[in-house]
Amino acid sequence: QVQLVESGGGVVQPGTSLRLSCAASGFTFSSYGMHWVRQAPGKGLEWAAAISYDGRKTTYADSVKGRFTISRDDSKNTLYLQMNSLRLEDTAVYYCASQIAAGYWGQGTLVTVSS
Amino acid sequence: EIVLTQSPGTLSLSPGERATLSCRASQSVSSSYLAWYQQKHGQAPRLLIYGASSRATGIPDRFSGSGSGTDFTLTIGRLEPEDFAVYYCQQYGSSPYTFGQGTKLEIK
Numbered sequence: 001q002v003q004l005v006e007s008g009g010g011v012v013q014p015g016t017s018l019r020l021s022c023a024a025s026g027f028t029f030s031s032y033g034m035h036w037v038r039q040a041p042g043k044g045l046e047w048a049a050a051i052s053y054d055g056r057k058t059t060y061a062d063s064v065k066g067r068f069t070i071s072r073d074d075s076k077n078t079l080y081l082q083m084n085s086l087r088l089e090d091t092a093v094y095y096c097a098s099q100i101a102a103g104y105w106g107q108g109t110l111v112t113v114s115s
Numbered sequence: 116e117i118v119l120t121q122s123p124g125t126l127s128l129s130p131g132e133r134a135t136l137s138c139r140a141s142q143s144v145s146s147s148y149l150a151w152y153q154q155k156h157g158q159a160p161r162l163l164i165y166g167a168s169s170r171a172t173g174i175p176d177r178f179s180g181s182g183s184g185t186d187f188t189l190t191i192g193r194l195e196p197e198d199f200a201v202y203y204c205q206q207y208g209s210s211p212y213t214f215g216q217g218t219k220l221e222i223k
Binding site: 050061095106107 | 171172
């Protein structure tokens with residue numbers, strides 16, 4: 001069955017970096033565009049970044065542009081989110097998700113930015 | 116950036132009743148690239164509808180989506196106890212792929 005498993009979350013200080021991973025299985029990962037979506041505690045969903053199926057096109061929300069980088073390694077069926085210059089407001093559960101119409105989502109990994 | 120406004124913020128209904136949720140976009144959503152999600156507490160979102168009106172795999176037919184342009188609706192035909200949750204719309208026609216702020220469907 002389809003699985004997306006995020007990892008790499010944790011507690012970090014403002015200004016530091018963190019890399020999230022999302023391991024995919026049960027579908028042809030290399031054929032799917034992928035997204036990162038985040039949700040701050042008690043808040044709604046916020047789309048953060050997307051990458052095309054071939055990795056050639058990436059796009060970002062203004063709130064993360066210039067600080068976060070989405071990438072993929074199809075040989076490992078893994079999606080990444082490199083997060084630099086983390087801010088308090090980046091505290092959230094981070095979900096990886098497939099292209100919208102497919103509807104595959106992971107269970108999320110919590111990133112807490114705290115001094 | 117396309118801003119999505121969902122209404123109402125909270126909807127109080129009883130099981131068996133019909134629910135109508137609205138999602139209005141600040142500009143036209145291209146090719147009806149509008150999705151609806153259900154999220155229960157502590158869980159990941161679940162895709163219900165994509166392309167404004169296509170049900171995702173395994174979604175009961177009491178869920179239906181309609182609309183185009185700037186006005187979209189999610190209708191739940193007869194509410195089951197498990198349908199009480201938060202619902203979000205998302206447009207994926209143009210980046211950034213924004214979400215609405217959500218509608219909480221609660222038991223009356």
